[in-house]
Amino acid sequence: MIIRELSVDDLDACLRLAADREWSREERKWLFLLQGGEGYGVVDPEGELVATAILTRYGGRTAAISMVLVASRHGRQGLGGRLMSHVLDRARGATVFLNATETGRPLYERLGFQVASPAAMHLGTFTAKASGASRVASPQDLKAIADLDAEVIGADRSDLLRRFSDFAEQVRVIEDGRTITGYAGMWRNVSNTVIGPVIAADETDARRLIADLASQVDGPVRVEVQSERRELAEWLTGHGVAPGMRTSDMVVGGEPLPGDRSRFFAPVMSALG
Ligand SMILES: CC(C)(COP(=O)(O)OP(=O)(O)OC[C@H]1O[C@@H](n2cnc3c(N)ncnc32)[C@H](O)[C@@H]1OP(=O)(O)O)[C@@H](O)C(=O)NCCC(=O)NCCS
Structure with missing residues (x-):
């Protein structure tokens, strides 16, 4: 078994591995992550991809790990631990964060990750009206959005x-x-539209941004909400977007995540923070 870097040419192999673990075929998401991050894979002696992880660096200080998968026939043989250790070495001292499923959490805990916040994936058809307080971003807004x-x-x-x-x-x-003072986005996944990121001056503006996006969606929307955002979670639940799968935002590396997290309401996607 060797560990090697992945490229977008490995997309089909990644999707086969995801299917083996009954993950949905998140083709656009894998591509987005492989293009912007560093993919690592374990390849068996026959050349088949049997494990993956993607590292996305934010400068030298922080990095996210996502898409941690090991083929079921190779599970519980140490591959997940070996690949994660390799990726953590590559992160070279950055504070590394990830969003863990209940299945993944023991593996990350063994590697020193600690839960920074429990979270829940809210899912459902949004029933409230748009607020009208936000507007569609233009290319000229990109600099101000990136600064915020x-x-x-x-x-x-x-x-x-x-x-x-x-x-x-x-x-x-x-x-x-x-x-x-705030911005938010939404993107199409396989069977729902993910609302994220959501960055706002306060919760009122976060709700306005979410409402202005989610009210346009015909079908289910998904938002990842950290458990300390209890009021936001209740508001979403009251408008049809109820908590489903429980996850944990986890961090390793000593330092807490930098920035002003009081204005952070939802990640771009759980893979990216
Ligand atoms: C989570 C996941 C990546 C773990 O991968 P893995 O290769 O099985 O991980 P490891 O083998 O390193 O560790 C798993 C267990 O096997 C045990 N193990 C490792 N080597 C072993 C060996 N040689 N003999 C017996 N047990 C072994 C570990 O101690 C660990 O036990 P524990 O869970 O009771 O603590 C894998 O189960 C998976 O792909 N799950 C589905 C996708 C998923 O949920 N990913 C996480 C997203 S956040």
């Missing part, structure tokens, strides 16, 4: 946000008359 995002996330994600503006169905901004 950097304050909240503590890293320059302008490359990611540039790619996200093509990937997303829509990005909206909210202003205080002078500057952009």
Whole structure:
């Protein structure tokens, strides 16, 4: 078994591996992550991809790990641990975060990750009306969006946000008359539309942005909400978007995540924070 870097040419093999673990065929998401991050895979002696993980760096200080998968026939043989250790070595001292399923959590705990916040994937058809307080972002807004995002996330994600503006169905901004104080996006996944990221000055604006996006969606929307956002979770639940799968946002590396997290309401996707 060897560990090697993955490229977009490995997309089909990644999707086969995901199907083996009954993950849905999230083709666009894999592609977005492989294009913007560093994919690592374990290949068996026959050349078959049997494990994956994707590292996305935010400057030198923080990084996210996602798409951690081991083929079921190779499970519980140490492959997941070996691949994660390799990827953590590559992260070279950055604070590394990830969103763990209940299945993945013991593996990450063994590697020193700690739960920063429990979270829940809310899913359902949104029933409230648009607020009308936000507007569709234009290409000229990208700089202001990236500056705001950097304050909240503590890293320059302008490359990611540039790619996200093509990937997303829509990005909206909210202003205080002078500057952009919040932004949010939504993107199509296999069977739902993910609302994220959501960055706003306060919860009222976060709700406005979510409402202005989600009210356009015909079908289920999905939003990842951290458990300390109890009021936001209740508001979503009251408008048809109820909590489903429980997950944990986890961190390793000593330092808490940088930035001003009081304005962070939802990740771009659980893979990216
Ligand atoms: C989560 C996942 C990646 C773990 O991969 P893995 O290769 O099975 O992980 P490891 O083998 O390193 O560790 C799993 C268990 O096997 C045990 N194990 C490792 N080597 C072993 C060996 N040689 N003999 C017996 N047990 C062994 C580990 O101690 C661990 O036990 P524990 O869960 O009771 O603590 C894998 O189960 C998976 O792909 N699940 C589906 C997708 C998923 O949920 N991914 C996580 C997303 S956040």
